[in-house]
Amino acid sequence: MLPDLSADVCARLRDAFRAARYDADGVVDLLGPHAHAALGRGEPEPASRATRDAGELGTLMRLFLLGDTEPEPAVRAALHPLGVEDAVRAGLLRRNGDGYLAALDVRPHGDEQGSWWVVSDLDPEPRRGRGELGEVPPDYVLGVGHASMSLIRATARRPVGTLLDLGTGCGVQALHASRHAARITATDVSERALTLAEATFRLNELDVETRRGEWFTPVAGRRFDQVVTNPPFVVGPPRVDYVYRDSGLAGDDASALVIRQLPAFLTDGGVGQLLASWLHVRGQDWADRVTRWLPPGGGVDAWFVQRDIADPAMYVGTWLRDAGVDPVSPEGRRKAAAWLDWFAEQKVDGIGFGFVTLRRTGATGGEVVCEDLRHAYDDPLGPETAGWLDRVAWLRDHGAPDELLATRFVVPPSVMLEEVSSAGDEGWRPVVRRLHRMDGPGWQHEVDDLVAALLAGCRGALPLTDLLALLAAGHDAPTEELARTAVPVIRELVRHGMLLPAPLAG
Template identity: 75%
Template sequence: MAPNIVTPPVGSCGLVSDHPEFSPDFRARLRDALREARYDADGVVDALGGAAHAALGRGEPELAFRASRDAGALGVLIRLFLLGSTESERAVAGALPLDGALEAGLVRRVSDGIRAALDLRPHGDENTSWWVLSDLDSDVLGGPVPEDHVLGVGHASLSLIRATSRRPVGSLLDLGTGNGVQALHASRHADRITATDISERALALAKATFELNEVEVELARGEWFAPVARRRFDQIVCNPPFVVGPPRVDYVYRDSGLAGDDASALVVRQLPSFLNEGGVGQLLASWLHVRGEDWADRVHRWLPAGTDAWFVQRDVADPGLYVGTWLRDAGLDPKSPEGRAKAGAWLDWFAENDVEGIGFGFVTLRRTGGTPTVVCEDLRQAFDDPLGAEAAGWLDRVDWLRDHHAELLETRFTVPETVVLERVDNATDEGWQTAIRRLHRTDGPGWQHELDELATALLAGCRGALPLADLLELLAFGHGQDAEELTEAALPVVRELVRHGMLLPVDKDTGR
């Protein structure tokens, strides 16, 4: 089936002729050439080998240059698009349809051969490989990127991909699609995809990406949610321009023109109204850590009524480190006059607004008709499992707690096999004495909870045989505690452990 792409209206922020346009004939010939050369995620790794591929990811290209020498057409494509080298016209013509590539603006002639004019690289998951088009980065350009630069698949994009739940949905909105990579992944689990962006160039590159990969997407141009006014979706993903600081736009892909963290606040406030009942939104966001204010209170104020929300803070950056990182990201030398001037204005704004740090993380939102659950928590440790599956499980567990809030004491619980208890003992005159009891979940994001002696004993009894009320009564009797007071103290701990998947209810019918 041919891609169903709705071309965005031409605006006044750029000339259509400046943007790539892949004809149907060229798309087909290019697709065939890329497939024949095995220029896909697995083919590149196979050609380079693990060591060279890993080195390339670290910004060390020499091993990849050496490994690509004997890789034929695939080696030419690797050097041209992944290594930024100049290749002979004859070599490039043997690897892809050169005439069409020149006309489409994919490559360009230079004095000694052919160079890439756009970034075209394989990207994939465990089942599928796609090609993603974007602009060349600052390292290849040799200087700062232009204002309408379309970013490639960077760390932020990859983190959102891993943090997005992949349950089947009917409709999905990719808000601020950029190069379109979020929509590519959405094509695996969404029946209908709509992608929007304010940038004409981003939509042109996303359109070419979707058509090259034969993925059906509806495209619409406009600011924030304006292109989809009065519409609702089952799922929304968003990688917004979340860089915080003065209200200016140096680069469209990262700057919103709004002051501070207002861009993230805007998306969080407005997104739930574009969801169907029970629909889920997932986005990257930044928030300010302001002197005298708790960051959780700040983001809580962004939320509209009727919204479950899970804010996961993955990092907090010092203002100076934050500014230097984003200057280098755009190809600006922080030591240059321009770099110092921009850094100075940025740091002045932070100081004037009492900003002590910048938080960054993931937000999961769900439109609900029940009593909303809002949780803000830190998750700064490294973990391997994608957060998307955990987010879906978190929402399921929130649903269970909401539906069974009056039945907790009658529920039988069990500790899953993936949860272990760590003890840290200190040597005393009487022997070893436990100082720390820490519960670890060994899968997912690796949640940890410190427990006291009574909580540890309670969990030891959670084997699915007795309801929670009976366990608490036995625990109170055995430790000389008041049963009502112990129950009142235990229920919040039980709810938190259930939310984190460290304590699971046992099905009354199956016993599992």
């Protein structure tokens, strides 16, 4: 039976949450840094202790965040003006002895501008710990997980008119989209997911259009300024054990389908961003594999960023545990064997995971870049994605050799030059010169002494052609040869934001 969190129920629940200060800041302030960190690690006892004398806020936190049974008088007081009987009828609570348990997960989720509440199915971990839950049900609706947060951090946030959240799940991507999109459409193949997403939108007083159906079918014939999607990207045999993660397509065909079809649903200049997985097949380059998914005929800028590669054994074990299947159990052994056999038959050595950004250019061609970004970095990728799109557009309009050479460039202050030297008979001798971008994804480029000298002159005063002429005179080298060598290096540094045209830098 589907929950029924009507507009009236959501309005009264919202009043109760606001009165108790059950929001992102209220929860963090009550828990403090140590108990909050422990809760994030799946350790509930420090949080339970912190909420003991916290009145209605403590009751709500134990009820919805810790999965505890709370006595009826405390629940009634915490949910006022929503009656507990109405909460049970709506599918929000269930009776448990003399008290009540949460039947849905409703938890605060915030950003730097404020706080929302997200409605999803209960976090399975606390229930497994109490022996109440084995495997999650096939139509389980995941809350705000690591993958969701990864896409949130990787999404470019610029004002747009229309945005599509494809496969919305609990609706969290649409919540963040409400900060910069005037009109939002959210779709999902799962009736339960759409029901909970609609509750999320009502609870937060957001006007979001919802449509049910597979892939892009619900929005056939429409175009959007931005599309965000966290599709069911788990790779393996063609099956659907859990709707939130399995597509029913074999291998990485789900990611391929979205990447192939998405550009047709973008306006000219529109941007699509998604999480995706791809197979690392023996004897095949992953970049060749994913770029073949792009629609024929060009007209798309595409940036594939690989964040991780998992070996098949680790991948299978991770997703078995995610579903509550013990890999040691007979069922776990059987499922793992079938999965690993499939990987072996397909000659899969690893499974790549990362972000894909697509832009419809409205023209032929397009910039297609595949990059490995498995090193650690602190900044979210969203601002970098927006910058990458700007820089690629600039290169398309001004990237011809003559135009590049006529441009005044600036090295951003976040770019540093590292030199590594070795000791010799005549003192220290530089062996490596490496550019580091200290912000964003922390790109690095090794450069020779001529490129280092050229960049030292890029302060926005002289065009590149004048700097190359000075460099050629100082090193007794032909200017034309230096220019021919410099152009591809300049293009790559611009793409990575390590060298900016003066107009973009300003």
